[in-house]
Amino acid sequence: MTPAPAQPELPQLPDGISVEELESLCVRFATEAARFIRDERPDRMGVAATKSSETDVVTVMDQRSEELLHRLIQQARPDDGILGEEGADVLGTSGLTWVVDPIDGTVNYLYEVPAYAVSVAVVVGDAQSQGGWRPVAGAVADPCLRLVHHAGRGTGAWTSPENPADRADPARLSVSGEDRLARTLLATGFGYDPQVRARQAEVLLRVLPQVRDIRRIGSAALDLVRVAQGSVDAYAETGLNAWDLAAGWLVVEEAGGVVVGVGEGAHSAPGKALTVAAGPALVDQVRTLFVGPAAPPDAARG
Known part of the structure; x- marks a missing residue:
């Protein structure tokens, strides 16, 4: 955990x-x-x-x-x-x-x-x-x-x-207690730049077979809220700016969840390179799916 x-x-x-x-x-x-x-x-x-x-x-x-x-x-x-x-x-x-x-x-x-x-x-x-x-x-x-x-x-x-x-x-609010990727309902989103979208699609080719299903709602703030209320098990996306995630980040943490970024130190915080939100038992598993050569800093979504 x-x-x-x-x-x-x-x-x-x-x-x-x-x-x-x-x-x-x-x-x-x-x-x-x-x-x-x-x-x-x-x-x-x-x-x-x-x-x-x-x-x-x-x-x-x-x-x-x-x-x-x-x-x-x-x-x-x-x-x-x-x-x-x-x-x-x-x-x-x-x-x-x-x-x-x-x-x-x-x-x-x-x-x-x-x-x-x-x-x-x-x-x-x-x-x-x-x-x-x-x-x-x-x-x-x-x-x-x-x-x-x-x-x-x-x-x-x-x-x-x-x-x-x-x-x-x-x-x-309280996050889901799910701890297995195969049973995880995962929310995500896409950037607007065509090249960014192409990279995100490549990542999903790796992710989709590993989880129960994926939801693309179109609002990062509401995706984070859904993690906090347990209506999805996890959320992961590249390309987020501070205004996309600031309020939702805190809502998830106060609901018992964890919100992380791509790496260690300052890069362990969520941001453009990667934002992952889930319960403590699931967050590292989801982050592992997204960390790799297809997860660079991307253009922000609206």
């Missing part, structure tokens, strides 16, 4: 702020943005730009959702930094950085496939360096199911209704 990998010592929370307070803010901000992208979605979705390839889109609502998150964060925590998928980053002075994905699963959102989320996390350390940061609070809001999945460091992982009036009875 694999314990959570050792991480470099990181800064502590600033004086006067608690994990519980940060978790509450994550829930509020993610929920407000989730309501916005669901309730204000135009009938005809506009594509504002492309990112890594023609299949990797940035919708107008991506940008508007990130603008909303920036306003909410800066009103509540004006000294904190912000790192977001759409690139409007803010340098902070407090030692805390908000890592946000305004719509994780943009293509699903564009096509009205009900599998997308808003991911909001607070981290300590340098969120743009491999292994140099850790989430301390986070929330993944699912607009379609009107749920928010959230965790704070040491507070457990929970699913709550979107409606604050119903939030008195959250459900605690």
Whole structure:
């Protein structure tokens, strides 16, 4: 069984702020943005730009959702930094950085496939360096199911209704106890660059015969949540950025799971080269399937 990998010592929370307070803010901000992208979605979705390839889109609502998150964060925590998928980053002075994905699963959102989320996390350390940061609070809001999945460091992982009036009875999350690859339902995802996809397909040729089955949902944040709630046994993918995994990483760990990267030291942390999430008895087995010449750092997914 694999314990959570050792991480470099990181800064502590600033004086006067608690994990519980940060978790509450994550829930509020993610929920407000989730309501916005669901309730204000135009009938005809506009594509504002492309990112890594023609299949990797940035919708107008991506940008508007990130603008909303920036306003909410800066009103509540004006000294904190912000790192977001759409690139409007803010340098902070407090030692805390908000890592946000305004719509994780943009293509699903564009096509009205009900599998997308808003991911909001607070981290300590340098969120743009491999292994140099850790989430301390986070929330993944699912607009379609009107749920928010959230965790704070040491507070457990929970699913709550979107409606604050119903939030008195959250459900605690717990990862699957599966310990055999042959019985593992594995979630994964693909990048947008054609060459990256080709390499990921080669990896799956090796992986698929070893597991029960594979699910490709299209949202890294929701994949990680599904590991935390035990509706899939494991998740593995290359090419993730901090905003793809920050909140979900913490939700998995607080649900009793382990989230690891490709190697040792700083590279034991999840990131572009590899992100694997599973229960302690399974995580090393899944990582072994993905570590190899076909698992280089890849372009991020949306």
